Amino acid sequence: MAAHGTPTPLTAPASGPLTGEAHVPGDKSISHRSLILGALAVGETRITGLLEGQDVLDTATAMAAFGAEVVRHGEGRWSIHGVGTGGFAEPEDVIDCGNSGTGVRLVMGAMATTPIAATFTGDASLRARPMGRVTEPLALFGAEARGRAGGRLPLTLTGAALPVPVDYATPVASAQVKSAVLLAGLNAPGATVVTERVATRDHTERMLAGFGAEVTVEDTAAGHRIALIGRPELRPQAIAVPRDPSSAAFPVCAALIVPGSEIVVPNIGLNPTRAGLYTTLQDMGADLTFENPREEGGEPVADLRARYSPAMRGITVPPERAASMIDEYPILAVVAANAEGATHMPGTHELRVKESDRIDAMARGLRACGARVDETEDSFTVHGAGPGGLPGGATVAARLDHRIAMSFLIAGMAARAPVTVDDAGPIATSFPDFRPLMERLGARFEAATEDA
Template sequence: MSGHGEAIAMVARSGAALRGVAEVPGDKSISHRALILGALSVGETRVSGLLEGQDVLDTARAMRAFGAEVVRQGPGAWSVRGVGVGGFAEPADVIDCGNSGTGVRLIMGCMATSPITATFTGDASLRKRPMGRVTAPLALFGAEAHGRRGGRLPMTLVGAADPVPVRYTTPVPSAQVKSAVLLAGLNAPGETVVIEREPTRDHTERMLRGFGAQLEIEDLPEGRLIRLRGQPELRAQSVAVPRDPSSAAFPVCAALIVPKSDILVPGVSQNPTRNGLFTTLVEMGADISFETPREEGGEPVADLRVRFSNLRGIEVPPGRAASMIDEYPVLAVVAACAEGRTVMRGVRELRVKESDRIDAMARGLEACGVRVEEDEDTLIVHGLGAGGVPGGATCATHIDHRIAMSFLVLGLASKLPIRVDDGSPIATSFPAFEALMAGLGADIARVQR
């Protein structure tokens, strides 16, 4: 599937129980960072388990444009021969980041303190997303951004010729903003400091340390303080990418709501800044066991055994939002199949993702017969219990891979089939989704024109 081509309507129907092993792809966040830090290092970085979704492929193409040698050596196996911190060349053409907000924001960060200019664009969805939250702190280093009204792509970023270190407090919980500032700080002299009031996913910090950066973390009353010493020589590494918890969310949630299901999802990241969904599901009564815990590629992982469960609605603590922000759409699906009301607060960040995910899920669930309440920062789903969702609707995906997969998962447990208007964006993060779900016994098909 292509997230940039013709729309692909898809439909999901209830049927057999889901059984088997779900080998979900590599973590998207870590895949982006492995390519970027490999490009900023000296020597050859080897990456195994890389997610080969369109988002990550766009980042690989961007690293080539900035002068790194990026080569695919086999399925999930890539090598990156880097140019070192401050070694980026000026790209000859526009950098197209496709659908990836993570890719464009991190790449802006790592070029913002080099004396080069680059123009960035993306697909229709990415061009609607705000970049000001990143370009504002990058301006403190001395970079200049020139984009469309509202700080939107296409945008030209002029890197700082004489960057200065920055002390920055993130105004909203955002791993993308934090990471962009830290990556910019690599080529600034002295010490760059980031303070985040609420901890967000820490893959960038873990990987920076792994590549040899001097980075210190301290928990203070005002938040989590991260100090980075600028202008290091990063050393090439071997990076084993763990499996993506955001992708694992879809087969995991499908197994919980399809009767008699029993699946194994091996090697899923259990990074504490990413596992909020699994904590929430267990609180709802999910039968999930975390088997063979271990460490891979500097990240904690475990094998997840997941069985169908009779679930109950809960209040999800707003402080958990940062650790599961990408999983709220599929959690809303699970909530629709639970008994009682599930309340999700502190989720305003969902309104500026690939789509307004609060609105997209609310409208789609209502079309499928589920009562929903929402405000700017809240989504409340009134569950109908196992097998209680009527379904029978066509849901708009708004060029958003997670909306598409979420409603297809719901279709596996609803009374009537559920159709999505466009499944093509799924390729941006989970190109094997159709085949993997079919292997478990799911009835998901493309609608023939």
């Protein structure tokens, strides 16, 4: 089933050249955090460029349920009148976070040190995902979680009445876990510290500092250390959300593998903790150029030009790069299938607990399309067939996962035979304009029957 309704199968046949500008949505990570920190500030935060995918809309609804005044003024333009740190009210109903692991985990963190209770749920995909990795460190503050076996949703979280600060070393490289702990630390006295063995995306730290929190970041012998002084009065902000590098990955990678293509993605966010895919593509020989580099709202941005790149070759992606491109491995696997030689992707166990088991989903789907794929618990390898060498001709299970669905539609655009995904509906959670945007560039998609 689709994440939010009846399955909508979609087929991607071979595409002609892609040309033009790809105005991809606002960054999803920054959009979530803008709403949450705006709700915790005192006064009105105004946001432009907010991603209006279902994941972010569910977070906006959650902030309203906790007492913030959330208003949409037009496309991408929103305001949030915050309630202040520790000011969340107890919601009257269950908080439904849909398909968003980021949304539910960050919202749990934001409320965990306020003495209220809230029950969280989501769609079938989110209810299958582990929440213990967040509820365990939140328990150190004094919060109490009761959920299904394995700490899965639906889950009721009762915030700490007398929170204490926490010094926590993350066992997995996860920006969601780090961010949940830091957000919980906002309403705890003293310093809350998070130490990561590998630095993950740092939007939360940047935005906390922008809202007026005292945050220090340093590299130590133990790892990447972030310290937050609790109980600040957060100041409202004007936030311009840059375009999402994870969403941009799809038109960019399509341009690299579809003959004759050349596109530009303007104003793409290039935070170094998010740009690992683009470094990897350049290592493979992709023709990418970054034009007009600048900084907006504390985040580095540029205009990215991508051209058809038939000379790409497989590489071994450094495992320490995984945290900066964890959401991009599915589309990288499609590029790898169109490169010469093998692309080995180690250190990717986190993919197994995303919206779906993405290693398994990509391996099965690519094999159905005629590619050779090897996998272990913590890695996978795609053996490329060269430009235009992917046979295609398969129907692939999207597994309620937006990135799997988009990746295989891109695969079909460069394959010898069309590729169908069994349900394109989940794409709306992060990239509601995906189909019309790709079609404006020159792609062609066809509605398919469920048993296509």
